[in-house]
Amino acid sequence: MGVSEFTLDNGMQVLVRQDHRAPVVVSQVWYRVGSSYEGRGQTGISHLFEHMMFKGTEQYPEGEFSDIIAREGGRLNAFTGRDFTAYFEILAADRLPIALELEADRMANLQLSAEDLATEREVVLEERRLRTDDRPEGRFGERYSAVAHPGTGYAHPIIGWADDVAGTQVDDLQNWYEQWYTPANATLVVAGDVEPQAVYELAQNYFGDIEGAAAPEVHDPEVLSPPGERRLIYRDEQTRVPQLRMGYEVPSFATADSARDPYALLLLATVLDGGDGARLAEELVRGSQVAAAAGAGYNPMTRLDGEFSLYGVPGDGDVEAVEAALREQIKRVQENPVSEEELERARSQLLADHLFELDSVFYQAMQLGMLETTGAGWETLAAFEENIRALTAADLQAAAQRYLRADHLTVGIMLPAEAGDEA
Amino acid sequence: MRRGILALMLLLITQTGGAMEADIQQWETESGSTVLFVERHELPIVDIRIAFDAGSARDGDQPGLARMTSNLLLEGTSSKDAGEIAREFERYGARVSADSGRDTGDVSLRALSEPARLDPVIGTLATAVAEADFPAEAVERVRRQMLLGLEQAKSSAADLAERAFTKAIYGDHPYASAPAGTIESVEAIARADIEAFHARHYTAANATIAIVGDLDRARAEAIASRLSEALPTGEPLPSLPEVMLPEAAQTVRVPFEAEQTHVVIGQPSVRQGDEAYYPLYLGNHILGGNGLTSLLAERMREERGLSYSSSSRISTGARRGRFQMATQVRNDALEEALSVLRGSFTELREQGPDAERLDASKRNITGGFPLQLDSNRDLLGYVSSIGFHGLDHDYLTQFVGRVEDLTAEEVRKALQQHLDPERMVTVLVGPAATVNAVE
Numbered sequence: 118m119g120v121s122e123f124t125l126d127n128g129m130q131v132l133v134r135q136d137h138r139a140p141v142v143v144s145q146v147w148y149r150v151g152s153s154y155e156g157r158g159q160t161g162i163s164h165l166f167e168h169m170m171f172k173g174t175e176q177y178p179e180g181e182f183s184d185i186i187a188r189e190g191g192r193l194n195a196f197t198g199r200d201f202t203a204y205f206e207i208l209a210a211d212r213l214p215i216a217l218e219l220e221a222d223r224m225a226n227l228q229l230s231a232e233d234l235a236t237e238r239e240v241v242l243e244e245r246r247l248r249t250d251d252r253p254e255g256r257f258g259e260r261y262s263a264v265a266h267p268g269t270g271y272a273h274p275i276i277g278w279a280d281d282v283a284g285t286q287v288d289d290l291q292n293w294y295e296q297w298y299t300p301a302n303a304t305l306v307v308a309g310d311v312e313p314q315a316v317y318e319l320a321q322n323y324f325g326d327i328e329g330a331a332a333p334e335v336h337d338p339e340v341l342s343p344p345g346e347r348r349l350i351y352r353d354e355q356t357r358v359p360q361l362r363m364g365y366e367v368p369s370f371a372t373a374d375s376a377r378d379p380y381a382l383l384l385l386a387t388v389l390d391g392g393d394g395a396r397l398a399e400e401l402v403r404g405s406q407v408a409a410a411a412g413a414g415y416n417p418m419t420r421l422d423g424e425f426s427l428y429g430v431p432g433d434g435d436v437e438a439v440e441a442a443l444r445e446q447i448k449r450v451q452e453n454p455v456s457e458e459e460l461e462r463a464r465s466q467l468l469a470d471h472l473f474e475l476d477s478v479f480y481q482a483m484q485l486g487m488l489e490t491t492g493a494g495w496e497t498l499a500a501f502e503e504n505i506r507a508l509t510a511a512d513l514q515a516a517a518q519r520y521l522r523a524d525h526l527t528v529g530i531m532l533p534a535e536a537g538d539e540a
Numbered sequence: 541m542r543r544g545i546l547a548l549m550l551l552l553i554t555q556t557g558g559a560m561e562a563d564i565q566q567w568e569t570e571s572g573s574t575v576l577f578v579e580r581h582e583l584p585i586v587d588i589r590i591a592f593d594a595g596s597a598r599d600g601d602q603p604g605l606a607r608m609t610s611n612l613l614l615e616g617t618s619s620k621d622a623g624e625i626a627r628e629f630e631r632y633g634a635r636v637s638a639d640s641g642r643d644t645g646d647v648s649l650r651a652l653s654e655p656a657r658l659d660p661v662i663g664t665l666a667t668a669v670a671e672a673d674f675p676a677e678a679v680e681r682v683r684r685q686m687l688l689g690l691e692q693a694k695s696s697a698a699d700l701a702e703r704a705f706t707k708a709i710y711g712d713h714p715y716a717s718a719p720a721g722t723i724e725s726v727e728a729i730a731r732a733d734i735e736a737f738h739a740r741h742y743t744a745a746n747a748t749i750a751i752v753g754d755l756d757r758a759r760a761e762a763i764a765s766r767l768s769e770a771l772p773t774g775e776p777l778p779s780l781p782e783v784m785l786p787e788a789a790q791t792v793r794v795p796f797e798a799e800q801t802h803v804v805i806g807q808p809s810v811r812q813g814d815e816a817y818y819p820l821y822l823g824n825h826i827l828g829g830n831g832l833t834s835l836l837a838e839r840m841r842e843e844r845g846l847s848y849s850s851s852s853r854i855s856t857g858a859r860r861g862r863f864q865m866a867t868q869v870r871n872d873a874l875e876e877a878l879s880v881l882r883g884s885f886t887e888l889r890e891q892g893p894d895a896e897r898l899d900a901s902k903r904n905i906t907g908g909f910p911l912q913l914d915s916n917r918d919l920l921g922y923v924s925s926i927g928f929h930g931l932d933h934d935y936l937t938q939f940v941g942r943v944e945d946l947t948a949e950e951v952r953k954a955l956q957q958h959l960d961p962e963r964m965v966t967v968l969v970g971p972a973a974t975v976n977a978v979e
Contacts (some may be wrong), residue, residue: 187833190907239845251798355695394626469633
């Protein structure tokens with residue numbers, strides 16, 4: 118894999134991925150905290166805090182961080198997920214120290230003020246309106262997650278409920294900072310035209326003196342397993358086209374009993390929807406034409422159990438016919454082994470895609486960060502090819518029988534308002 | 541629209557300090573297609589894009605025709621159906637797609653470079669594109685998908701704003717219509733129209749082939765010839781008409797129930813190759829083209845908390861591209877937002893940038909080259925643009941030099957000359973009471 122790993126004395130992890138194709142470096146600081154760590158009443162705090170990380174320190178007041186990186190010809194931003202909060206810079210490789218100095222400074226010295234919070238809270242509420250409140254798909258998505266992940270940290274939206282965002286105070290943010298933004302809870306991922314030892318020395322220099330508590334213990338309770346089959350019917354006045362989402366709660370890299378299971382699920386998703394030649398396009402979109410669009414997917418990089426998801430848009434408005442067709446597809450992979458030709462095609466696609474991913478330095482760093490913060494460990498993908506090659510049609514069938522079960526299933530349907538509903 | 545020039549310039553650094561001319565190899569196939577090739581051997585992969593002058597600018601009086609042709613391009617030949625074609629790529633792990641915008645219809649392929657895996661998919665691609673025969677079943681299916689997409693777009697404020705904006709700034713020009721067409725126009729397109737569009741536009745003479753990846757020149761030549769030879773020779777297309785500027789400022793209001801109003805303000809910009817593009821590019825970068833450090837983001841977001849996203853962009857095309865400022869604000873703050881957007885633009889246009897902002901933006905632009913060079917895929921996009929627009933191979937070197945030499949006065953003059961508040965279109969998508977209450 119060409120990854121080097123170091124740990125600083127304060128517990129901070131450093132991962133370096135060399136890629137010397139261009140004189141560029143991607144620097145990402147990942148914190149093991151995201152929306153799934155939030156409790157009742159504090160939803161959205163991970164994301165709001167991410168915004169506050171741009172509000173400055175004594176040494177570099179608000180705006181300085183971005184101005185410095187821009188002047189150096191760089192780009193920067195941050196993102197919050199369910200399992201992580203990450204901050205990144207992309208720069209000419211010789212400017213890496215600038216990014217590390219600035220990130221170390223805000224890991225230790227962030228200044229939080231009520232005035233800045235008041236402004237930023239409005240920005241986040243605007244972001245929420247833009248992404249969720251004003252879009253039918255956004256409104257449906259929040260409802261779907263609430264039903265699909267009952268009792269877990271994945272049930273509420275990353276951006277948080279508007280009430281919680283409006284109610285978050287400076288003290289809450291200060292506590293969040295002290296609790297989660299310690300070096301022992303962080304991973305620095307550097308990818309690009311760099312030498313691992315040199316990066317380690319820079320990291321030691323800038324981050325090594327930051328003191329902090331040990332990484333907090335996280336407790337995610339065992340909840341509702343199996344949760345039982347659930348059905349959401351959501352009518353939305355602005356929806357023009359019905360949509361169907363189906364999701365089976367399944368293990369992730371981090372939660373699987375057997376390391377092979379996530380790969381079996383990846384192969385199953387590829388057999389169903391690896392491209393326009395795969396089953397869903399061939400049979401639902403072109404064959405019966407019951408769906409105008411249909412798909413399947415599975416992301417194994419989640420800290421808690423993940424989801425094997427299916428979606429469909431009916432060709433003629435009959436969303437239940439699409440649901441029946443997708444259920445039939447699941448039944449088929451449970452009852453019959455996939456053909457050797459299909460399995461080999463799915464393997465070729467996954468292995469080629471895995472290689473294509475190497476084209477993006479940023480994505481390589483992303484992948485390491487996601488593997489680490491979801492608890493799978495960055496080494497996980499070293500066994501990618503071996504696992505993909507080893508799995509047989511019987512393994513896929515067994516995984517389908519074991520995991521794609523009705524008592525793990527959520528069906529979500531978004532429909533236009535009924536004729537009489539519109540005021 | 542093609543990608544902005546910032547993206548283009550990034551190409552330069554691939555060979556650190558090297559002359560760009562040497563890096564792009566260019567030739568013409570016997571059938572008359574232009575080929576641009578960059579060798580990159582670090583990964584065993586190849587990216588290919590065939591760009592045809594077959595974007596929605598060629599729709600004529602049938603909006604959506606170019607897009608529908610592109611959507612149907614890989615849907616069947618006389619001997620193979622869509623599934624068979626798709627599986628011939630998938631078997632070898634190759635990814636293929638057909639897309640279309642205003643200027644081009646593009647076919648892109650990403651594949652492993654090993655000959656046993658690459659050669660078969662090149663054959664499949666050549667045949668599928670050249671011999672597409674648009675089965676009646678596929679035409680109806682794709683039509684239904686496009687109609688559903690158009691129906692769905694009605695519930696998106698962003699889509700409504702984009703449509704209203706291009707319609708207003710481009711007037712009678714072919715750029716005015718949305719590449720996806722309209723429900724009425726897509727319903728009316730006949731299979732014969734698609735066949736005729738394909739025959740006229742998907743030709744060797746009308747194709748620019750960009751290749752980036754793990755090949756030597758001989759293999760690249762063989763691939764380009766294979767793709768080009770399969771196509772009919774074709775004839776050159778007539779030039780597109782010039783874009784006329786709007787006569788006067790105008791506000792277009794689109795009623796849409798939502799908590800926010802979407803705002804787009806702008807006008808046609810300049811065309812690819814116009815000298816004024818350099819100072820306009822720099823002016824736009826200072827105004828709203830550089831993320832959080834731009835004037836608009838500072839004033840709208842950082843200082844006032846009015847919006848999550850406030851930015852501006854400038855693009856060019858085969859004809860005039862566009863300049864636009866865009867934001868989304870809660871309905872009760874619309875008037876304040878409009879005043880900040882318009883005020884910031886007018887201030888920059890009248891006074892020019894201050895020395896500090898000018899310098900910071902220049903440093904960001906010139907220092908930022910290497911940043912996106914880390915991927916073959918991005919490189920492919922840049923090389924394809926250079927080929928399609930017939931730009932010099934050292935265009936990027938020139939670009940950086942030109943930006944570095946610009947003065948505040950030159951930026952001010954270009955803004956004054958080419959972007960005029962008296963001709964700007966404002967599009968507001970939001971609740972009727974909100975959008976009707978402002979100018």
